[in-house]
Amino acid sequence: MSSGSSQRIFQLRLDPLTGNSEWVVVEEFEDAENSPKALLSSTSYLDMLNDSRRNRAFREAIEKTVKNPCHVLDIGAGTGLLSMMAARAMDASDAKEYGSTKGTISACEAYLPMVKLMRKVLRGNDMDKKIRVLHKRSDELKVGADLASHADILVSEILDSELLGEGLIPTLQHAHDMLLVENPRTVPYRATTYGQLVESTFLWKLHDLYNNEAEASDGMHLAPAGLKMIIRVKPQQYAMHCDALSDEIRLLSEPFKIFEFDFWKRPDSNGETELLIKATGDGRVHAIISWWVLQLDSEGSIFYSTAPRWINLPFNTEELQTHFPSELREFDVLLKSAADWCDHWKQCVWFIPGKGMCVSKDEQVHFEAVHNDTSVSYNLKSDDLKIDPGHYDFHTRECQLILSPERIAIYGDREWRFSMSTAIRNALQQKGSSLCVVADDSVFLTVLIAYISKTSQIISMFPGLQEKGTQYLQVVADANGFSMDRVKVYGKKKMYLTMDDTDHKKVDLLIGEPFYYGHEGMLPWQNLRF
Structure with missing residues (x-):
């Protein structure tokens, strides 16, 4: 093919306005100098x-x-x-x-x-x-x-x-x-899932907004007392590259087998297992990290694993030989290929509610796992893991916001909150009564402005949250000392405001994080739309 010629290629594209992904056929120029975008090499499908x-x-x-x-x-x-x-x-x-x-x-x-x-x-x-x-x-x-x-x-x-x-x-x-x-x-012939109990402040901050917010000490409460779960993550497994978090993780158990699925026979739609997991040290279990191992042939000589790299037999191999002798071959195969890297399959993280579960070395932890047709869920039983009534606050369900772990971590981060608060205070300084427009779905900024300035009027666009955003603000308003009389929520995707929308007042402050609800999978710069 001559220089400057092109060929048609298949590429996964993400629409920055809708958040939807789709496969499209695009022209790829062989001459790199003429290529407008070299995105094919970064698609998840080609990585696989x-x-x-x-x-x-x-x-x-x-x-x-x-x-x-x-x-x-x-x-x-x-x-x-x-x-x-x-x-x-x-x-x-x-x-x-x-x-x-x-x-x-x-x-x-x-x-x-x-x-x-x-x-x-x-x-x-x-x-x-x-x-x-x-x-x-x-x-x-x-x-x-x-x-x-x-x-x-x-x-x-x-x-x-x-x-x-x-x-x-x-x-x-x-x-x-x-x-x-x-x-x-x-x-493949068979798939086996494994898990491990871990302590990790980093992972804890990805889901427990209430307790992290308490450490911020700025007086503002996105998750007030009695409404601890009004902002929360969905109870599910989250795919993450746990190798990148290895410095933030402390192992509190040996790896343990959870489920086995045979491809060569008809599987059941539902299954459950209960195990007693011995804690390998004193600590607090913040999460369960899990992965799977494929046995591809019936003889058990060819394996593929998504285990994190620390599964290089650092645990007690004598104990593993006693309980899981056939698994030694799998982990040996993984050890030989530990330098490989892939992006399409990751490990999974299941968060333990609240501050986690305290364990002592050699304590037996009661572990439960349940699967249906499409997902797996876990539970740890312990007196230390009692859930207070705020965890299942059913009367707030309609106004409850389900956010991504990354967003929960940001909203609970003390330094981030201080930076945003400082920026808003500086912007509002000497303006007296201001008209502020929150252009995105940031409940944090809406509550922050209402909390800082007792005279400002606020318009929140909430294009993704819509009515749910209004309901959330109504529930947390009293705890943050503001009245909804000062807050107007449009709750629709409006491209611009008119003077009628602002009661013929000019906007003093236009602000966004930026954050658009439901578009968490987008690249950060694709949210720069406001």
Whole structure:
């Protein structure tokens, strides 16, 4: 291709106005000097495709599993990588042992732009005649119509950082019920989830606004007494790169096995487990960090793990040998590849409510885990972990704000609050009665201005919070010493104000963090819209 020429590429784009992500076809210039944006290399999908450890593990397992011509079904085929691995393995077995006997490979993908890309990839690798592409959800496939026969082998990679979030369980259930032969072979063969109790002030600050706000000592209360959970995070697992937090984390237990999911048999929709976890030191459990390990072949020789890097056998290997002898091979494989880095799969963090749970060395901690079709939740039982009535304050549910852990940490950060407070005081100095407009969804700035200035009038745009923002302010107004008579909330996405909106007064202060509710996944500079 000549200098300055271009090619069409597939790229994940995030709309900064809506927060929605979508796959788009864009022109990429080969001449870097003419390329307006080099964003393809940073997309999450390509990061997964470039994970050499993942690809090598799947290739080796598929080559071990596809040993003769058969029917292979690839669910969630994406670019067709696993299907092509299966086709190559089948070609090798054909040539060596079965002459001209041919097998079948069916690649199922529901997302149309990805289907188009897969067809192009298959053509580019001369495999479009060997692999049948099905543009359907797997639960829409029917044997005899879409598939000529039940599949002998299932290959799939429909996993997220939590393992279950992309619909692994219902997909496997339907496949075993309708699409696969009895006792099929599968790649992967099994997935096992593990957890570890940790102490981390950093992680604690990501969810406990009430107690962190108390340390700020500035007199303002986004989560007043009696309304401790009016601003909170959603009780769920949060995907995080815990390796980056290793200096902020103190381990309080050995790793422990939680759930095991076999791909080769029909999984249950619901499951639960209870364990007694021995604390390895005195401390306070702030979170449970979890990860998963894939066993890709039935013999148990090929593994892939999302474990954090500190799982390099620093714990008691003699105890592990006693309780989990088969797992030693998995962690040995992880140790050899600890230098690898990927961005698509992370560890998961489950926050322990409030200030966490105090433990003493060798204490047995009662651990509970429950899973449904798409998620896993945890619970620790202890007298120290009693939840006060403010934790489940049902009468405030309608005005309760569910924010991201990062936003909770910002709102509870003493230095950040002091900087914002200082800036607002300086801006309002000598203005007397001011008209202030909060251009984004910042309840912090609205409450701060009302708290600092007893005479200012405030207009809060709240384009994302809308009516919920009004309800929240009404509940916390008394605790912060202001009246809602001074606050007007538009609660709609209005591009500009008119003099009618301000009662024909000119705006003295326009302010934003910036923060737009529901757009937490956006890059910081994409929020510079006000």
